[in-house]
Amino acid sequence: xxxxxxxxxxxxxxxxxxxxxxxxxxxxxxxxxxxxxxxxxxxxxxxxxxxxxxxxxxxxxxxxxxxxxxxxxxxxxxxxxxxxxxxxxxxxxxxxxxxxxxxxxxxxxxxxxxxxxxxxxxxxxxxxxxxxxxxxxxxxxxxxxxxxxxxxxxxxxxxxxxxxxxxxxxxxxxxxxxxxxxxxxxxxxxxxxxxxxxxxxxxxxxxxxxxxxxxxxxxxxxxxxxxxxxxxxxxxxxxxxxxxxxxxxxxxxxxxxxxxxxxxxxxxxxxxxxxxxxxxxxxxxxxxxxxxxxxxxxxxxxxxxxxxxxxxxxxxxxxxxx
Amino acid sequence: xxxxxxxxxxxxxxxxxxxxxxxxxxxxxxxxxxxxxxxxxxxxxxxxxxxxxxxxxxxxxxxxxxxxxxxxxxxxxxxxxxxxxxxxxxxxxxxxxxxxxxxxxxxxxxxxxxxxxxxxxxxxxxxxxxxxxxxxxxxxxxxxxxxxxxxxxxxxxxxxxxxxxxxxxxxxxxxxxxxxxxxxxxxxxxxxxxxxxxxxxxxxxxxxxxxxxxxxxxxxxxxxxxxxxxxxxxxxxxxxxxxxxxxxxxxxxxxxxxxxxxxxxxxxxxxxxxxxxxxxxxxxxxxxxxxxxxxxxxxxxxxxxxxxxxxxxxxxxxxxxx
Numbered sequence: 001x002x003x004x005x006x007x008x009x010x011x012x013x014x015x016x017x018x019x020x021x022x023x024x025x026x027x028x029x030x031x032x033x034x035x036x037x038x039x040x041x042x043x044x045x046x047x048x049x050x051x052x053x054x055x056x057x058x059x060x061x062x063x064x065x066x067x068x069x070x071x072x073x074x075x076x077x078x079x080x081x082x083x084x085x086x087x088x089x090x091x092x093x094x095x096x097x098x099x100x101x102x103x104x105x106x107x108x109x110x111x112x113x114x115x116x117x118x119x120x121x122x123x124x125x126x127x128x129x130x131x132x133x134x135x136x137x138x139x140x141x142x143x144x145x146x147x148x149x150x151x152x153x154x155x156x157x158x159x160x161x162x163x164x165x166x167x168x169x170x171x172x173x174x175x176x177x178x179x180x181x182x183x184x185x186x187x188x189x190x191x192x193x194x195x196x197x198x199x200x201x202x203x204x205x206x207x208x209x210x211x212x213x214x215x216x217x218x219x220x221x222x223x224x225x226x227x228x229x230x231x232x233x234x235x236x237x238x239x240x241x242x243x244x245x246x247x248x249x250x251x252x253x254x255x256x257x258x259x260x261x262x263x264x265x266x267x268x269x270x271x272x273x274x275x276x277x278x279x280x281x282x283x284x285x286x287x288x289x290x291x292x293x294x295x296x297x298x299x300x301x302x303x304x305x306x307x308x309x310x311x312x313x314x315x316x317x318x319x320x321x322x
Numbered sequence: 323x324x325x326x327x328x329x330x331x332x333x334x335x336x337x338x339x340x341x342x343x344x345x346x347x348x349x350x351x352x353x354x355x356x357x358x359x360x361x362x363x364x365x366x367x368x369x370x371x372x373x374x375x376x377x378x379x380x381x382x383x384x385x386x387x388x389x390x391x392x393x394x395x396x397x398x399x400x401x402x403x404x405x406x407x408x409x410x411x412x413x414x415x416x417x418x419x420x421x422x423x424x425x426x427x428x429x430x431x432x433x434x435x436x437x438x439x440x441x442x443x444x445x446x447x448x449x450x451x452x453x454x455x456x457x458x459x460x461x462x463x464x465x466x467x468x469x470x471x472x473x474x475x476x477x478x479x480x481x482x483x484x485x486x487x488x489x490x491x492x493x494x495x496x497x498x499x500x501x502x503x504x505x506x507x508x509x510x511x512x513x514x515x516x517x518x519x520x521x522x523x524x525x526x527x528x529x530x531x532x533x534x535x536x537x538x539x540x541x542x543x544x545x546x547x548x549x550x551x552x553x554x555x556x557x558x559x560x561x562x563x564x565x566x567x568x569x570x571x572x573x574x575x576x577x578x579x580x581x582x583x584x585x586x587x588x589x590x591x592x593x594x595x596x597x598x599x600x601x602x603x604x605x606x607x608x609x610x611x612x613x614x615x616x617x618x619x620x621x622x623x624x625x626x627x628x629x630x631x632x633x634x635x636x637x638x639x640x641x642x643x644x
Contacts, residue, residue, distance in 0.1 A: 133478065145579070154471060156455065156581020159613035166575040167610050169492050170567065179610060181571070249489040249503070256487045257467070257576055259478020288489050288501060291481035 003059050005050050005067035005107065006313025008114065008306075009033070009042070011087030011141065016049035017309040018057040018064070023125055025306060027056025033088065039095035042088055047104035062106030068315030069097065069109060070117035070308050074158070077111045077315075087141075110315040114308055115161060116153055118301075119146025121311030122264045126302035131261040136301075137163065137251055138267035139243075140222070142176070142188045147258065164188060168249040183250030187243035189269055193220040199235055206235035222272035229273075243269075244277065248284020256290045266301030275300050325381050327372050327389035327429065328635025330436060330628075331355070331364070333409030333463065338371035339631040340379040340386070345447055347628060349378025355410065361417035364410055369426035384428030390637030391419065391431060392439035392630050396480070399433045409463075432637040436630055437483060438475055440623075441468025443633030444586045448624035453583040458623075459485065459573055460589035461565075462544070464498070464510045469580065486510060490571040505572030509565035511591055515542040521557055528557035544594035551595075565591075566599065570606020578612045588623030597622050 001020050008015040011033060018027040029052035034041050046069070047061070054061045061067070073085030080098030085091040098109045112120075119128075119136030128134040128148065136146035145163030147154040154160055164184035165177060172181030176190050185191050196208055211231075212224045228236035251263060263285075265278050282298040289295050303310055323342050330337040333355060340349040351374035356363050368391070369383070376383045383389070395407030402420030407413040420431045434442075441450075441458030450456040450470065458468035467485030469476040476482055486506035487499060494503030498512050507513050518530055533553075534546045550558035573585060585607075587600045604620040611617050625632055 147579075149471065149476060154580075157583065157613075157616060158581070159616065160579065160581035162578040162581075162612040165578045165610070165612040166488075167571040168489055169494075170490050170571045172491075177612065179612075245492060249492045253488040253575060254579055256484040257469075257482065257579055258476075259480070259482035259484075261479065288487070290484040290487040290499065290501075291479075294479060294481065 002065050003054075003057055003063070004313045004316040005053065005061065005064045005105070006309040006311070006316070007046055007050060007067065007069040008118070008308030008312055009046065009069060009071045009088075010114070010308075011072065014046055014049045015306065015309045016046070016053040017306055017313060018053045018059065019310060019313040020057075023310070025310070027053040028306065028309070029053040029056065036089050038090040039082075039088065039097070040100060042091070043097060043100035043104065047101060050105060060106075064105070064107040064316070066108045066110060066316030066319030067101060067105060068117065068312035069101070069111050070114040070312035071097065071111060072114050075111045075113050080109070080111065082111065108316075108319040110319055112312060112315045113155070115144035116146045116155065117311035117315060118266060118308040119148060119264070119311070120153060120314055121303055121307045122266065122301050123148045124314065125310065126307060127264045127299040128262060131297070133258070133260040133262070135163075135251070135254055135258060135260045135263045137247070137263060137265050137270065139187060139247065139265060139270035140268035141190050143184045143247070143250070144267070145254070149258070149260070163250060163254050166250045166253055168246050168253070183246050186246030187250070189220065189222065189225070192239050192243060196220065196235060196239060204235055207231055207233045208236055222268040225269065226272050244280045244284050247281045249288055251281065252285040252288030255285065255296055256288070259291065260296055262297040262299060264299050264301050266307060268305075271301060271305055324387050325376075325379055325385070326635045326638040327375065327383065327386045327427070328631040328633070328638070329368055329372060329389065329391040330440070330630030330634055331368065331391060331393045331410075332436070332630075333394065336368055336371045337628065337631045338368070338375040339628055339635060340375045340381065341632060341635040342379075345632070347632070349375040350628065350631075351375040351378065358411050360412040361404075361410065361419070362422060364413070365419060365422035365426065369423060372427055382428075386427070386429040386638070388430045388432060388638030388641030389423060389427060390439065390634035391423070391433050392436040392634035393419065393433060394436050397433045397435050402431070402433065404433065430638075430641040432641055434634060434637045435477075437466035438468045438477065439633035439637060440588060440630040441470060441586070441633070442475060442636055443625055443629045444588065444623050445470045446636065447632065448629060449586045449621040450584060453619070455580070455582040455584070457485075457573070457576055457580060457582045457585045459569070459585060459587050459592070461509060461569065461587060461592035462589035463512050465506045465569070465572070466589070467576065471580070471582070485572060485576050488572045488575055490568050490575070505568050508568030509572070511542065511544065511547070514561050514565060518542065518557060518561060526557055529553055529555045530558055544590040547591065548594050566602050566606050569603045571610055573603065574607040574610030577607065577618055578610070581613065582618055584619040584621060586621050586623050588629060590627075593623060593627055
């Protein structure tokens with residue numbers, strides 16, 4: 001049996017997995033992403049997480065056939081660099097993540113876009129297996145998209161799949177990206193939190209921030225939203241309904257352009273809220289679908305929150321030791 | 323020298339061309355599309371137009387290596403049928419256009435989607451030649467889109483490229499398609515005419531309908547809009563500006579999803595208004611582009627209003643006589 005490593009590098013957490021030849025998870029580890037320091041500090045945490053995951057699989061990281069990393073920011077696998085990863089500390093510039101990890105782990109490293117590798121994982125091993133064309137929708141802090149057409153990732157000039165910034169309302173809500181009316185301005189968790197804070201300032205009542213404190217959080221995490229919905233919190237319900245409507249319009253627009261066989265919904269909020277909300281998004285899409293006699297399948301991501309790391313590990317399959 | 327035929331079948335006109343091996347137009351003819359009758363009557367007009375175009379090239383239609391047809395509606399080349407071409411008389415159902423034309427013209431016939439063949443023509447012979455990925459935007463009665471990725475048409479499940487029905491404003495203007503907030507509800511010529519009529523009913527002044535009558539038209543054609551703009555008509559300017567803003571948001575959304583190298587603007591209005599409006603659409607897109615450091619080229623279609631027919635003729639290249 002040979003093993004490969006996979007890393008899902010996020011703004012909140014680093015998820016590491018070690019995967020065997022049958023794509024089974026042999027070891028895993030999760031660490032918080034450093035909020036201070038430099039890219040080198042993040043690389044050290046990645047290496048530490050991978051070491052723990054490898055220990056779980058009873059292998060050394062140096063024995064892995066390779067390590068794949070799904071990263072935010074601009075990823076250049078040929079150069080080995082990640083540039084402008086704004087959610088990560090001190091990472092506005094370019095950092096040679098490959099060299100840092102190869103030195104720390106003793107195995108070859110391949111880099112990919114976080115959202116695209118998660119889509120590839122669902123396509124190859126998860127909810128996308130029956131289909132040849134898939135749109136991955138990652139509903140979390142932002143709304144990311146990954147595209148597979150005719151069995152292959154479509155990356156464009158490296159910036160395809162930015163579905164969070166599809167315009168759903170000209171002149172509409174301000175998006176954390178600085179633009180107006182993006183789908184993410186309504187559906188991204190960060191934008192929803194900013195909106196909830198404003199609504200509270202205006203005197204609206206909600207349990208969202210009370211639940212946040214009870215859970216020892218400093219942000220409205222997916223779990224906080226989910227609990228607020230369970231308690232019937234009206235503001236939470238209204239903002240989630242607004243998010244679902246925006247996802248219906250924005251993802252529906254993407255389907256009108258791409259006409260994929262399937263839409264797969266993942267991401268922190270998507271996974272947490274689960275199938276009932278996948279169904280609501282499907283219903284919210286319907287009025288916008290031009291070819292509405294032939295809608296795509298809309299499915300919940302099947303690999304859960306390990307999907308990104310598993311997808312990253314797929315990048316390592318074709319690595320050869322130098 | 324061998325010749326092939328190309329037909330652009332539109333709701334207003336039938337454009338026929340005969341093209342030689344160097345992709346030069348050897349003959350052409352244009353006829354109004356019948357507004358009454360049946361699909362068989364439309365097929366007869368197509369055959370008559372092609373005969374005229376062939377006469378211009380001094381060949382018989384039966385000597386053509388093949389005839390390509392770019393058609394609206396649902397096109398099934400394997401069956402030879404066109405279904406649900408709503409702009410064409412009596413064509414709600416399915417019609418075997420291939421058999422009708424092969425019998426009338428004595429040459430093999432291939433069918434394709436009108437917008438896609440126009441995009442293919444620009445990609446192979448026109449403004450798209452320098453690029454490997456292209457979005458064709460056909461700004462006319464509606465707003466159609468054609469997609470080429472990695473050098474090949476992307477058709478999805480046969481309904482890709484419906485960019486006119488990308489949602490640019492949730493809860494916004496009613497689209498002729500019956501949905502709300504589509505790009506076409508703001509930018510399509512039909513929707514713009516309906517809006518202009520309403521504005522006139524509300525007491526607004528415009529020269530649009532006066533120009534329409536002067537030109538002997540019954541609809542606000544691209545030429546009518548162009549003349550009204552030349553005369554500084556305020557309503558025309560406002561509705562065109564509204565269309566440009568919607569195109570900026572909607573096409574910008576498509577670029578955020580596809581990240582193509584180039585956007586090519588054609589269609590009746592696009593060609594008529596020309597480069598200054600291509601520049602305005604480019605500017606209107608910019609605020610919505612997520613990867614705004616690397617915008618796509620935005621170009622005017624180079625093949626003019628023969629592009630659709632020339633593109634259709636490309637379908638005939640690989641036909642073999644039975």
